[in-house]
Amino acid sequence: MSIAEAAKHEWEEQHQHPLGFKTRRGLNWFTVGLMYAMFYMCRYNFRFAGAGMRAEFGWSTGDIANLAAWFSVAYGTGQLLNGLFCDRIGGRASMLIGAIGSILVNVLIGFSPWTSTFAAFAAMWMVNGYIQAAGTPGMVKINAAWFNKEERGLFSGIFGFMIQSGQAMISMLAPWILAGFSFLAFAVGPGEWRMLFSIPPIFLGLVAVWFYFVSAESPDDAGFPHGTIQDDVDNSAGTTVPVLESFKFVFSNPLVWFYAVAYGCTGAVRHAADQLSPLYFEDVLGFNMKTNLPLIASFTLVLVPIVAVCGSVLSGWASDRFFRGNRYPVAMVLYYGEACVIAAATTVMALGIIGPTTGGILLGCLFLVLIAITANSTHSIVGAAAPVDIGGKKMAGFASGVIDSFQYYGAAIGLVITGLMLDVSLPGNYTVWFGIMTCFAFFGGCAMLSLLLRQRGNPLASRAVIAFMALLVLGGAIVGVREYRRMKPLALDHYVTAAALAFQEGRMNDAIDDAQRVLRLFPDQADAREIVNTFHDEFVAAARAALAAGDAPSAIENAQNAINLKGRESDARALLAEAKALNKAQEQTIQE
Amino acid sequence: MTTTPHVHTPIPRQLWIKDRCLAVETQFRKSTGRGAFVARFLPLVAVLALTYWNSLQAPPPVTAWIATPVAVVATYLALLVLSHRFHDLGKSGANLLQIVLPVFIWLWVGGDLMAKLPPRLWIATAAVLAAWPVIVLLRLCFQPAAQAPKT
Numbered sequence: 001m002s003i004a005e006a007a008k009h010e011w012e013e014q015h016q017h018p019l020g021f022k023t024r025r026g027l028n029w030f031t032v033g034l035m036y037a038m039f040y041m042c043r044y045n046f047r048f049a050g051a052g053m054r055a056e057f058g059w060s061t062g063d064i065a066n067l068a069a070w071f072s073v074a075y076g077t078g079q080l081l082n083g084l085f086c087d088r089i090g091g092r093a094s095m096l097i098g099a100i101g102s103i104l105v106n107v108l109i110g111f112s113p114w115t116s117t118f119a120a121f122a123a124m125w126m127v128n129g130y131i132q133a134a135g136t137p138g139m140v141k142i143n144a145a146w147f148n149k150e151e152r153g154l155f156s157g158i159f160g161f162m163i164q165s166g167q168a169m170i171s172m173l174a175p176w177i178l179a180g181f182s183f184l185a186f187a188v189g190p191g192e193w194r195m196l197f198s199i200p201p202i203f204l205g206l207v208a209v210w211f212y213f214v215s216a217e218s219p220d221d222a223g224f225p226h227g228t229i230q231d232d233v234d235n236s237a238g239t240t241v242p243v244l245e246s247f248k249f250v251f252s253n254p255l256v257w258f259y260a261v262a263y264g265c266t267g268a269v270r271h272a273a274d275q276l277s278p279l280y281f282e283d284v285l286g287f288n289m290k291t292n293l294p295l296i297a298s299f300t301l302v303l304v305p306i307v308a309v310c311g312s313v314l315s316g317w318a319s320d321r322f323f324r325g326n327r328y329p330v331a332m333v334l335y336y337g338e339a340c341v342i343a344a345a346t347t348v349m350a351l352g353i354i355g356p357t358t359g360g361i362l363l364g365c366l367f368l369v370l371i372a373i374t375a376n377s378t379h380s381i382v383g384a385a386a387p388v389d390i391g392g393k394k395m396a397g398f399a400s401g402v403i404d405s406f407q408y409y410g411a412a413i414g415l416v417i418t419g420l421m422l423d424v425s426l427p428g429n430y431t432v433w434f435g436i437m438t439c440f441a442f443f444g445g446c447a448m449l450s451l452l453l454r455q456r457g458n459p460l461a462s463r464a465v466i467a468f469m470a471l472l473v474l475g476g477a478i479v480g481v482r483e484y485r486r487m488k489p490l491a492l493d494h495y496v497t498a499a500a501l502a503f504q505e506g507r508m509n510d511a512i513d514d515a516q517r518v519l520r521l522f523p524d525q526a527d528a529r530e531i532v533n534t535f536h537d538e539f540v541a542a543a544r545a546a547l548a549a550g551d552a553p554s555a556i557e558n559a560q561n562a563i564n565l566k567g568r569e570s571d572a573r574a575l576l577a578e579a580k581a582l583n584k585a586q587e588q589t590i591q592e
Numbered sequence: 593m594t595t596t597p598h599v600h601t602p603i604p605r606q607l608w609i610k611d612r613c614l615a616v617e618t619q620f621r622k623s624t625g626r627g628a629f630v631a632r633f634l635p636l637v638a639v640l641a642l643t644y645w646n647s648l649q650a651p652p653p654v655t656a657w658i659a660t661p662v663a664v665v666a667t668y669l670a671l672l673v674l675s676h677r678f679h680d681l682g683k684s685g686a687n688l689l690q691i692v693l694p695v696f697i698w699l700w701v702g703g704d705l706m707a708k709l710p711p712r713l714w715i716a717t718a719a720v721l722a723a724w725p726v727i728v729l730l731r732l733c734f735q736p737a738a739q740a741p742k743t
Contacts (some may be wrong), residue, residue, distance in 0.1 A: 020614035
């Protein structure tokens with residue numbers, strides 16, 4: 001018998017369940033997973049509402065990005081606190097509270113006119129971020145009670161699928177809502193972004209009702225005998241513990257911190273790859289992502305979630321079957337594999353092979369797909385399976401909260417560093433993007449290596465790896481700061497010249513892009529400031545002229561362009577309001 | 593670690609769901625006598641015939657979409673009842689082959705026969721192939737259980 005067959009045989013012998021259990025667990029998992037996917041619908045709806053909000057309230061693109069960032073901060077912090085309370089009140093209660101809160105906040109945004117101020121909207125959206133963070137600990141905690149240690153890897157793979165399906169659902173629903181629709185006597189016109197906050201909560205509400213009636217906290221609650229699932233941490237009956245007990249156990253458990261550090265690295269790579277890939281397509285591969293998406297870009301964007309799910313499921317299954325439910329060996333291999341893939345991408349990028357040529361595009365897209373497989377595989381086994389292994393059914397909520405919060409903090413650190421370095425890079429050069437991701441992936445691998453050595457009874461070697469990691473951070477910071485200082489004047493010279501040239505040649509968009517980039521690096525740069533001011537004044541004048549001529553759509557467009565240039569400093573906000581009032585009056589006249 | 597011991601008494605709704613799940617896992621293990629088989633199988637065949645008739649009645653641009661799930665559910669239930677009766681007779685494989693094989697044979701060679709043979713011959717062949725499963729189904733309606741029913 002081969003090793004694989006023996007492992008399979010042993011695994012099957014150990015996982016005999018009573019009759020009806022697998023079906024009941026499948027139903028429970030489906031219900032909990034569907035609920036979690038619906039949470040995503042009430043969170044990713046914001047992505048699609050951005051353009052509408054910008055147009056209606058005169059917010060700049062930076063404002064929208066800030067809202068997303070504030071949401072992430074609230075979400076990360078919410079994971080920590082809600083995880084703790086989740087262990088006290090149970091996973092079902094946690095998910096239901098999260099669902100009710102998210103429904104209320106979304107409906108409030110959808111129907112309330114006072115969310116038009118930036119501060120009010122930011123506050124509401126942060127509340128949504130905080131309350132949504134009750135979902136993950138709740139889901140992880142419920143499933144902790146339903147799966148043995150050697151079954152959780154596969155469960156965590158399916159968790160990855162649920163995330164992707166929630167995103168896919170809102171991606172399909174949002175264009176349909178924004179295109180306008182009618183339902184019985186209820187008609188909604190096109191472009192009504194508020195409906196994006198009113199319709200998804202209906203789905204979440206319906207699934208929450210189903211969840212309330214069908215889901216069970218544990219097999220004991222569902223009528224199966226106690227001991228159907230063996231919990232390695234605490235196999236006594238019940239799934240809840242006092243807050244203090246959970247806090248002490250999880251905070252004093254070193255495993256949590258190893259996984260949290262590694263998960264921070266996953267967050268840095270995953271979010272950097274997800275959020276900056278559209279810019280990479282445009283800047284490096286020369287695609288037009290706004291109006292004419294090339295086939296290979298569409299193909300890559302479709303392939304990424306599919307391979308991400310396959311990677312998650314495979315890595316989870318492998319850790320179950322061949323590593324007896326231990327996640328760190330698989331995670332370590334994945335992190336180092338990821339580091340190798342991204343290091344190869346960095347080298348190829350630095351050599352100038354990736355670019356707007358056939359071979360360059362294929363290679364560029366292939367690297368993105370490979371990064372997606374490795375990043376999402378670690379995302380599932382470290383983020384969903386490891387917390388359950390650590391906390392068991394009673395403390396998985398807080399363990400998940402701590403580990404998952406690091407993903408968002410890691411993402412914030414990674415994105416800030418990448419943004420700073422990309423700002424001082426020359427056009428089309430994304431070497432630093434790949435380079436920074438390589439460092440994070442390698443760092444995650446080191447965290448897992450350190451854990452591996454510790455678990456194998458070699459604490460000295462484990463500490464040596466930790467010391468090496470500390471040196472790595474120090475070295476990275478010194479090299480990074482030095483490189484930033486070296487690149488900044490070069491980039492400044494390049495973009496000032498490019499902006500001036502584009503301005504002289506009348507290439508407005510290029511001139512604005514380059515000038516704004518210069519202002520990000522050096523806010524007082526006179527030439528760039530003058531270019532931005534000139535175009536801003538031109539847009540304001542055009543908006544005024546259009547308003548005087550009664551052309552409301554043109555006035556709105558020009559006023560919006562002016563606001564996008566100078567943000568809140570712009571005096572075009574009053575013009576925008578005036579143009580919108582005119583537009584509304586004209587529409588009413590046409591209807592009458 | 594100190595935790596307060598809990599005694600779990602599942603609520604009736606959860607026990608009801610558990611019973612449904614048990615039924616899903618054991619549904620193909622039961623057996624059905626001839627009377628129950630007739631009472632369950634014939635209405636399902638009638639429903640299937642109705643859905644087919646409905647699809648014939650619908651004009652070309654209209655899809656008979658309501659009929660599709662009805663047909664799917666009726667087919668599933670018919671297979672379930674059939675398997676229970678097979679268990680009752682104790683010859684599941686032989687009976688299933690006698691019902692399924694003629695259908696496969698016709699799907700395999702029917703087109704060729706219709707194209708190459710005169711109508712009299714291919715209609716006769718089709719009739720024989722159709723009669724065989726019908727005879728088996730009729731036998732299922734009348735034949736008493738050959739052994740103690742499976743549980």
